[in-house]
Amino acid sequence: MKIIRSPRAMTAWSEQLRREGVKIGLVPTMGALHEGHRALIRAARLRCDALVASIFVNPKQFGPQEDLAKYPRTISQDRALCKKEGVDICFEPTVEAMYPSGFQTMVTLPAIARRWEGEVRPHHFSGVATVVTKLFGIVRPQLALFGQKDFQQSVLVRQLVKDLNLGVEIVVHPTVREADGLAMSSRNIYLSSDDRIRAVTLYRGLQAGAEAIRRGVSDGASIQKTMIQTIRGEPALTIDYLSVCGPDTLEPLSAVTSRVVLLGAVRIESVRLIDNLLAAPPRRSS
Amino acid sequence: MKIIRSPRAMTAWSEQLRREGVKIGLVPTMGALHEGHRALIRAARLRCDALVASIFVNPKQFGPQEDLAKYPRTISQDRALCKKEGVDICFEPTVEAMYPSGFQTMVTLPAIARRWEGEVRPHHFSGVATVVTKLFGIVRPQLALFGQKDFQQSVLVRQLVKDLNLGVEIVVHPTVREADGLAMSSRNIYLSSDDRIRAVTLYRGLQAGAEAIRRGVSDGASIQKTMIQTIRGEPALTIDYLSVCGPDTLEPLSAVTSRVVLLGAVRIESVRLIDNLLAAPPRRSS
Numbered sequence: 001m002k003i004i005r006s007p008r009a010m011t012a013w014s015e016q017l018r019r020e021g022v023k024i025g026l027v028p029t030m031g032a033l034h035e036g037h038r039a040l041i042r043a044a045r046l047r048c049d050a051l052v053a054s055i056f057v058n059p060k061q062f063g064p065q066e067d068l069a070k071y072p073r074t075i076s077q078d079r080a081l082c083k084k085e086g087v088d089i090c091f092e093p094t095v096e097a098m099y100p101s102g103f104q105t106m107v108t109l110p111a112i113a114r115r116w117e118g119e120v121r122p123h124h125f126s127g128v129a130t131v132v133t134k135l136f137g138i139v140r141p142q143l144a145l146f147g148q149k150d151f152q153q154s155v156l157v158r159q160l161v162k163d164l165n166l167g168v169e170i171v172v173h174p175t176v177r178e179a180d181g182l183a184m185s186s187r188n189i190y191l192s193s194d195d196r197i198r199a200v201t202l203y204r205g206l207q208a209g210a211e212a213i214r215r216g217v218s219d220g221a222s223i224q225k226t227m228i229q230t231i232r233g234e235p236a237l238t239i240d241y242l243s244v245c246g247p248d249t250l251e252p253l254s255a256v257t258s259r260v261v262l263l264g265a266v267r268i269e270s271v272r273l274i275d276n277l278l279a280a281p282p283r284r285s286s
Numbered sequence: 287m288k289i290i291r292s293p294r295a296m297t298a299w300s301e302q303l304r305r306e307g308v309k310i311g312l313v314p315t316m317g318a319l320h321e322g323h324r325a326l327i328r329a330a331r332l333r334c335d336a337l338v339a340s341i342f343v344n345p346k347q348f349g350p351q352e353d354l355a356k357y358p359r360t361i362s363q364d365r366a367l368c369k370k371e372g373v374d375i376c377f378e379p380t381v382e383a384m385y386p387s388g389f390q391t392m393v394t395l396p397a398i399a400r401r402w403e404g405e406v407r408p409h410h411f412s413g414v415a416t417v418v419t420k421l422f423g424i425v426r427p428q429l430a431l432f433g434q435k436d437f438q439q440s441v442l443v444r445q446l447v448k449d450l451n452l453g454v455e456i457v458v459h460p461t462v463r464e465a466d467g468l469a470m471s472s473r474n475i476y477l478s479s480d481d482r483i484r485a486v487t488l489y490r491g492l493q494a495g496a497e498a499i500r501r502g503v504s505d506g507a508s509i510q511k512t513m514i515q516t517i518r519g520e521p522a523l524t525i526d527y528l529s530v531c532g533p534d535t536l537e538p539l540s541a542v543t544s545r546v547v548l549l550g551a552v553r554i555e556s557v558r559l560i561d562n563l564l565a566a567p568p569r570r571s572s
Binding site: 019108109110111134159 | 394419424
């Protein structure tokens with residue numbers, strides 16, 4: 001495995017391979033790799049000829065009050081994981097290389113970024129859209145993989161690629177979970193051991209909502225109430241939002257008639273956790 | 287020459303050629319081609335193996351009160367000019383193909399777009415940046431040519447390519463002028479024959495400023511005053527702005543110490559005209 005830090009060298013590597021007809025895959029990460037990233041890398045490895053994992057803690061997607069400075073950095077372990085899983089290039093640009101003096105271009109998707117995570121984190125998604133556009137420009141992959149855990153991000157990236165004709169196939173990989181069901185996240189290490197146990201209640205709440213849908217409950221408000229009640233059973237959790245949405249629009253639904261996504265965000269102490277589940281109503285026999 | 291309307295077909299054509307090592311050039315236009323476009327196409331023809339001219343009147347770069355509906359459309363003549371000058375592909379996408387339902391992504395360069403044209407036309411440059419990013423995604427050129435006449439646009443496109451790592455070489459071609467000096471523009475046809483004669487005063491004003499700089503005048507305000515006085519000599523013209531700026535930053539300069547750009551915009555009746563000149567102070571013998 002090769003480590004490349006310069007965007008120019010990264011592009012040169014990719015352009016050479018593309019001319020040879022090689023299919024390049026990209027797994028963009030902020031490092032602090034866990035089993036969720038490992039699953040993304042393995043899925044990517046099966047779908048492309050040459051695999052790039054980028055490791056870049058993107059300052060533009062953090063708000064001023066957020067955890068940029070303390071975001072976990074575990075570069076040696078990250079590289080070891082990448083090497084073990086058959087990554088060809090670890091692309092590790094510096095902040096200065098990505099955002100040199102005079103940098104000003106921002107990419108925004110106002111409709112998708114308006115709700116949910118975007119409401120709590122106003123510049124987050126434009127930071128994500130901008131860095132993804134840049135990474136696609138530098139790495140020039142035919143394929144890129146994102147985790148379903150960041151569901152709104154995956155919807156945004158698909159729309160971005162379509163809108164700007166970026167020509168990259170986007171694969172969204174199912175969320176990888178701990179044994180008890182907690183979604184894997186680099187931020188889980190912020191949790192105290194007690195809070196770590198309590199955190200799974202977010203997933204339980206989403207599961208209760210999905211179960212109601214499978215049982216035939218179609219009223220959006222009832223499903224939301226079911227999720228809220230489950231999560232209120234754990235007083236350590238504060239709900240940011242819990243919603244029943246269309247999986248493409250992310251608009252809240254008053255009635256469930258086809259596949260939906262249940263989105264949730266909670267806080268435990270100063271740690272913010274998000275998760276989601278896809279759910280579909282039972283088939284009616286006519 | 288082939289006409290392609292579908293973005294997908296355009297990308298397929300380009301990808302095929304790129305794999306064969308062919309260098310693709312793009313001249314993006316809004317049609318209504320004139321001698322300025324012809325010069326761009328000729329300059330491009332000399333610098334690439336395969337040449338695409340795009341013809342797309344981009345609604346996103348027009349304001350609600352602007353001339354989108356009446357913008358001149360001369361597609362048959364445009365195609366004939368392209369064919370004559372050796373264009374390989376005329377790319378003519380529809381508005382629906384470029385901005386399908388659900389489209390929302392916008393690309394913004396707030397610092398460059400703040401001043402001059404951006405002040406008068408608030409969403410113009412984000413419309414330009416968005417369509418250029420899209421055209422580069424669809425056509426995938428190694429090279430693209432823009433006219434110096436739209437100076438602020440050329441600065442914006444260079445910064446855009448750098449910021450988003452679009453990997454396209456940008457060539458800015460000198461402004462082509464009518465015999466009397468008026469900069470060629472698709473909008474010149476809006477001028478009455480009397481106003482057409484008066485319009486050249488914008489160029490004369492910029493020339494007076496450039497001449498002052500060449501004579502050694504270095505005070506920004508004096509140079510600006512020289513330009514304003516020349517243009518005020520023609521009462522039909524209303525000045526929008528006249529400025530002495532750094533050619534990369536487009537920030538106004540109080541003192542001229544190296545190469546500058548003189549930017550000007552005027553109105554005659556309902557027609558708005560822009561023009562610019564590069565100028566450098568005399569070399570000091572030390």
